[in-house]
Amino acid sequence: MNLDFSDDQKFLQDEARKFFDKEGGLTNTRKVMDESLSHDEALWGKVLELGWTGIRIPEEYGGLGLGHLELCVIAEEIGRALAPIPFSSSVYLFTETIIKYGSEEIKKNVLPKLVTGEIVGTYAVAEDMSAITESTLSCAVEGDSVTGAKIAVPDAELATHAVVLVKGTKGPELRLVDLNSDGVEISLQKNLDKSRSFYKVAFNNAQSSLLGDQGSGWESHVHIMDQAAVLFAFEQVGGSQQALDMAKEYAMERYAFGRQIGSYQAIKHKLADMYVAVTLAKSNCYYGAWALSSESSELPLAAATSRVSATKAFQLCAKENIQTHGGNGFTWEYDCHLFYKRSKVLSLNLGSEASWKEKLVSAMEKTNTLN
Amino acid sequence: MDFNDTPDQAKFRAKCKEWLDSNAKLKDAGKRINVESNLEELIAKAKVWQKKKYDAGWAMLHWPKEYGGINATPIERIIWGQEESKYDVPGSIFEIGLGMCGPVMMQYASEEQKERYLPPMAEGKEIWCQLFSEPSAGSDVAGLRSKAVKDGDEWVINGQKVWTSGAHYSDYGILVVRHDPDLEKHKGLTFFFVDMKSPGITVKPIKQITGTAGSGAGFNEVYFDDVRIPDSQRLGEIGDGWKVAITTLMNERLAVGDAKGADVNEALSLAKDKDDFGQLMIKNQAVRDKLADWFCEANGLKYTKFRTMSALSKGEAPGPEASITKIVSANKLQAIGNFGIDSGDMAGMLIDEEDGMSSFQAAWLGAPGLRIAGGTDEILKNIIAERVLGLPQDPRADKGLPFKDIPSGK
């Protein structure tokens, strides 16, 4: 039994934490928000220098050739720092799809450039304000040309390429599209968290290449979502922990009625509830990390469990952190709202809590493995 | 990161399994629970099982050999626990003795006493109980009032304990009492162990919300009327009672842990084969939502335990994660019990004439006690807030006062 990260992985996590702190922590998030930027360019550049976009990319394509566990520890720190960079889109979603479903030629062309940052990727799924299904998918491919529109696509302006979920003649397909090619139009969409950017991407006979097999695109998509769910969940746990730490610190310093507010049970019990939620989420994430890194058949169950648990924890911690801060928590100046907004966006990025609960129960019906 | 046993652990697990297979039957999920089963029978069965384990070295495997253990490592103890919990074996009546009284005896009793009392405790020949709570001292157990007055080589005890689980069938008990009400409340306490057959002790079973008194897990009032305890049965110094009690309560938190009973798998099985509103319950979105939440909680606790095990495996001290176990599992048990009962709609409250209560009914009826025993939800949240998160203590109305001057109510 060793449900823990290795010393090397813990070291990497520690380095990641120090790195984000040194680079300015939440001031980067604020800058992106206040100046309406798409991302923090300088921070992204340094992340590229560290080689983190290539963590999972095999050495033969210029990457570090490490595993998913290394990605998990970095995800937790990105979540803690609310780092305003396209890491989740480009790494957890796009890069993983290329590694898993790209042809040799695509891998050769794309993977080395993901390491250097010449290529930044994203992943396009949503088409309207509801959860997409195999049968509602409307963006379509004919031959190799894609037509239709995707919305709420993260980081599409910076991204050079996208994996697009489309309807093909034999069923759903995953398609690789160069976003600078003809027939692609990108427009910014306003969203609740200004430290992250989302776009409408319209395709009009845009050229594309097939990823994986025709007809099995939905299964591939689901698998990529499951993998990413674990990584997003680590970001969410990092964010929850940080929101709890903030609330704790404030509760120690703020006095009301002659006492630290942290000495009132209403606040203590609130923070204890947050601690319970974070602990459950973290333990579920460890299970998710194990399933992800060992390519277990339990991944669908483990991913949904991590995801639901972490979504609940982050949303709880973020909202109760505001509450603990009283009037200050409702100001732009205090950082509480940064966590509140990120917790919402992260909870939606791969599909809502309800949709992941649905996946969780479906997986339970099939496996029933808790004992 | 892996779930595999080391080769040594795997060997040990196989040994546990082999012995359990030839001495017990695997659990039968969804079995109905008859809470009114006969006490003598229950005790007799539990004693037979305990003795069997003892003879084979499993009873208190982490104890030293001289007291009936096999010097097992913490991780081996957990492995044994995991394996044993898969079998349908009698439990509970020794938990307090072995989980709380044993460790305190191990730490504070004389060598001679350890040799005399620990092996029969492990063997199940002698049952122990914990005499801490009093009518005016539960959460605030240091507020207890039972008196100890020194008389030569003996102490004379007067007062009342309450909620003492198993006092009605126990041979010995551990006891905290006040030897000096003029001292501050935590300083005037002293700790003993006592023969429950001593003259002057009266045990009166309390009828619980289950409607039974003197049942297996039942609690009691225990009256002390000029009970004499030799000074040699004092554990720790005079005035060290609180320190010794805290050691016990720490062990209690580890021992109590996971609330046993109807779980998410049982709720899932129910939902999979029961109709509701003309369709299987599992098709109902509200049901699915609850199953997902319970699974996240149960799974989160399971892997929290695995994280603790991993730390132990590496010889590290486990983190504070385990502090969430009781609070999460007792509340989940109550909710799952409620869900199972409600599935019977208008007839959900009916108890089967032959089979007794369903596991959901038993869970629902037992869970309120679990949310109180061994530290209430509120006290556990205080502990998480103060000890784990480091928030300030509540201001105290009793700080620095001699015990006799502290305000008291009902």
Ligand SMILES: Cc1cc2nc3c(=O)[nH]c(=O)nc-3n(C[C@H](O)[C@H](O)[C@H](O)COP(=O)(O)OP(=O)(O)OC[C@H]3O[C@@H](n4cnc5c(N)ncnc54)[C@H](O)[C@@H]3O)c2cc1C
């Ligand atoms: C949108 C908005 C509009 C407002 N408009 C006005 C206005 O027009 N005029 C005006 O005068 N004020 C206004 N306020 C201020 C508002 O009344 C205070 O923010 C509020 O009373 C909380 O006080 P605080 O911000 O100092 O938080 P604190 O009092 O510092 O509270 C911080 C946290 O501690 C908790 N806490 C404090 N004391 C206790 C206790 N005894 N027991 C348990 N928990 C405790 C609080 O519940 C909170 O969670 C406004 C606030 C907001 C958010």
Ligand SMILES: Cc1cc2nc3c(=O)[nH]c(=O)nc-3n(C[C@H](O)[C@H](O)[C@H](O)COP(=O)(O)OP(=O)(O)OC[C@H]3O[C@@H](n4cnc5c(N)ncnc54)[C@H](O)[C@@H]3O)c2cc1C
């Ligand atoms: C099934 C069962 C078995 C038991 N077995 C034993 C046993 O074997 N031996 C033994 O010694 N005791 C035993 N107990 C007693 C148990 O430890 C106490 O009941 C428990 O500690 C609570 O004490 P109390 O009943 O006096 O409630 P109180 O302490 O009076 O609490 C009443 C309510 O007030 C709340 N409260 C109290 N203090 C605070 C605070 N500081 N902050 C917030 N809320 C507070 C509590 O959470 C609770 O909700 C058992 C209890 C049960 C239910």
